Amino acid sequence: KTLKIAAIPGDGIGKEVVPAAIDVLNTISEIHGGLKFEFTEFPWSCEYYLEHGDMMPKDGLDILQSFDSIFLGAVGNQHLVPDHVSLWGLLIKIRREFEQTINIRPAKVIKGIRSPLLNPKDFDLIVVRENSEGEYSEIGGKIYRGEDEIAIQNAVFSRKGTERAMRYAFELASRRKKHVTSATKSNGIVYSMPFWDSVFKEVSKDYPDISTDHQHIDALSAFFVTQPDKFDVIVASNLFGDILTDLGAAIMGSIGIAPAANINVNGKYPSMFEPVHGSAPDIFGKGIANPMGQIWTAKMMLDHFGEEELGTTLLDVVESVTNDGFLTPDIGGQYTTKEVTDEIINRLKTF
Ligand code: NAI
Ligand code: MG
Numbered sequence: 001k002t003l004k005i006a007a008i009p010g011d012g013i014g015k016e017v018v019p020a021a022i023d024v025l026n027t028i029s030e031i032h033g034g035l036k037f038e039f040t041e042f043p044w045s046c047e048y049y050l051e052h053g054d055m056m057p058k059d060g061l062d063i064l065q066s067f068d069s070i071f072l073g074a075v076g077n078q079h080l081v082p083d084h085v086s087l088w089g090l091l092i093k094i095r096r097e098f099e100q101t102i103n104i105r106p107a108k109v110i111k112g113i114r115s116p117l118l119n120p121k122d123f124d125l126i127v128v129r130e131n132s133e134g135e136y137s138e139i140g141g142k143i144y145r146g147e148d149e150i151a152i153q154n155a156v157f158s159r160k161g162t163e164r165a166m167r168y169a170f171e172l173a174s175r176r177k178k179h180v181t182s183a184t185k186s187n188g189i190v191y192s193m194p195f196w197d198s199v200f201k202e203v204s205k206d207y208p209d210i211s212t213d214h215q216h217i218d219a220l221s222a223f224f225v226t227q228p229d230k231f232d233v234i235v236a237s238n239l240f241g242d243i244l245t246d247l248g249a250a251i252m253g254s255i256g257i258a259p260a261a262n263i264n265v266n267g268k269y270p271s272m273f274e275p276v277h278g279s280a281p282d283i284f285g286k287g288i289a290n291p292m293g294q295i296w297t298a299k300m301m302l303d304h305f306g307e308e309e310l311g312t313t314l315l316d317v318v319e320s321v322t323n324d325g326f327l328t329p330d331i332g333g334q335y336t337t338k339e340v341t342d343e344i345i346n347r348l349k350t351f
Contacts, residue, residue: 002036006067012279013289014073020291020341046077055089072274098269100262103131107248112322123228129241130165157192166203169235182214183236256290259297273301290328
């Protein structure tokens, strides 16, 4: 099997961690034999913008359409291009146009990395975030001025979009610990969240072997800190999922290790895999960016293509490396991007 992958390193440390993760994926392909990756690299970034007046070519999406997936580093360099221009011109454009309606982000205890939690339990959870509607809608407006000024923002919850996110969560849970938690707030939000609850109840009937519960988002956020080990899959709206996933990255110990996937569920367009972190201009060029987020993102891409065994092997090897103290400075170590990556590659070869 050959997978055609569009690699977009983007800006800042994306240029350091994407090549590292590509080396790792190529090593996996060497070991596996049957699995080949064909990477095509695109220089779309803020520097590209300065030269061409756009973050990607006019036919950029048509070009990406012919790939099996998109492997992205990070976008953003505020010295060159305002963030809203660079992110909306590339990252968010791809998410929207390619109907990547689900965002998934795992969070788990990684051996050798200290969680900031006082009493870190052995948690292993994954948040399924609705990625296209909900609270982040463009419906609303402003009226009046001065002290009478009013801003109105409407949330949009379609049955299709809500059900899609929930089914994705249940399917995922059926391959994990078989539990889905719904993030709700139907005690305070009286139209959208009771609707969310009723769709959750309906969908859950199709998955009798999966247990469920629902938690209000305020309490749920607290439980992420006090008892993250109680969770398996959490399904959340766009806003609630956004907040929960940053919290998920935080309790793992560093934003530099958190992975994410933007999934096109109907398979019409490629999905996009990108770590949670940004371009980290404060450390760019020093060679000390943590490559783990991008490498774990590569594992999610393997899982997505049904290569879950290889994905598990990859994360096991990464954990053996962190457990032995090969850590970048963001997680309290003194190793470089290259040293950590090389260690992962060497161990993969002898795994
Ligand atoms: P950031 O995630 O780039 O950096 C936040 C902090 O975490 C910094 O101190 C950075 O050094 C550290 N950090 C992040 N990733 C790391 C890694 N792999 N290894 C070690 N340390 C790491 O967020 P920030 O500073 O708010 O944004 C910088 C730029 O990135 C902005 O232009 C922003 O718009 C963009 N951005 C892009 C994202 C994307 O492409 N998905 C996501 C978040 C921000
Ligand atoms: Mg966020």
